[in-house]
Amino acid sequence: MGRWEPGARGRLLRAALELYADPGFEQTTVADISARAGVTERTFFRHFADKREVLFDGSAEFQQRVLDGVAAAPSTASALDAAAAGMDAAAAFLQSTPDLEFPRLRAAVVAANPSLLERELLKLSTVTSASSRALQDRGASAMEAAIAAEVAMAAFRLAFERWVSSPGHPDLRALVREGIAAFRALA
Incomplete structure (x- = not known):
């Protein structure tokens, strides 16, 4: 997915949850989440302060x-x-x-x-x-x-x-x- 595609926040949420489930929260990095979502780490940090906040978004x-x-x-x-x-x-x-x-x-x-x-x-x-x-x-x-x-x-x-x-x-x-x-x- 290109960085310009809409829905980055939703893709980041889904990617993080999938990675937190396997291989695990501790083993997952912001780089891993960003790569799976098809965005840059900078985009990740535009939406979330850190990888924990993905889980507490709402x-x-x-x-x-x-x-x-x-x-x-x-x-x-x-x-x-x-x-x-x-x-x-x-x-x-x-x-x-x-x-x-x-x-x-x-x-x-x-x-x-x-x-x-x-x-x-x-x-x-x-x-x-x-x-x-x-x-x-x-x-x-x-x-x-x-x-x-x-x-x-x-x-x-x-x-x-x-x-x-x-x-x-x-x-x-x-x-x-x-x-x-x-x-x-x-x-």
């Missing part, structure tokens, strides 16, 4: 979907219901991806590399904190907002793990709702 949009979901919840919704609405919006966003194998492959790469897993958990913690602040802006106390945000994120993480490890394409949103319902039953 983090800002994911967080915004969560916050939009929290904001869209009815004003009468409890903190937990509003936090759950945020996770439902995030699940809808992930489930709408045109290539449902991408999240599964990405999850496998992240799970296989401790430094990537740590980064993933930090990114999710950032989303949880932002969700907590959004819940406080809706009138929840700091403690209530923090608990609701943590519970909703835990339900999302567990649902996501089930989603990427299940054969076929189960409904991620239903899995998140199931997790929230399980928490309610425990409480």
Whole structure:
């Protein structure tokens, strides 16, 4: 592929994921990714700060979907219901991806590399904190907002793990709702 062809970002994402799966994240260089995508390393760095960021490309949009979901919840919704609405919006966003194998492959790469897993958990913690602040802006106390945000994120993480490890394409949103319902039953 020539450098002038459109879709460089998408080609870089796909090339990186393929190489991270085999031969592995640690063994893959930016030069390898660029060559597979048919672009220069300079083009790679126009799109991504480093090879880790390829895997976390949608983090800002994911967080915004969560916050939009929290904001869209009815004003009468409890903190937990509003936090759950945020996770439902995030699940809808992930489930709408045109290539449902991408999240599964990405999850496998992240799970296989401790430094990537740590980064993933930090990114999710950032989303949880932002969700907590959004819940406080809706009138929840700091403690209530923090608990609701943590519970909703835990339900999302567990649902996501089930989603990427299940054969076929189960409904991620239903899995998140199931997790929230399980928490309610425990409480």
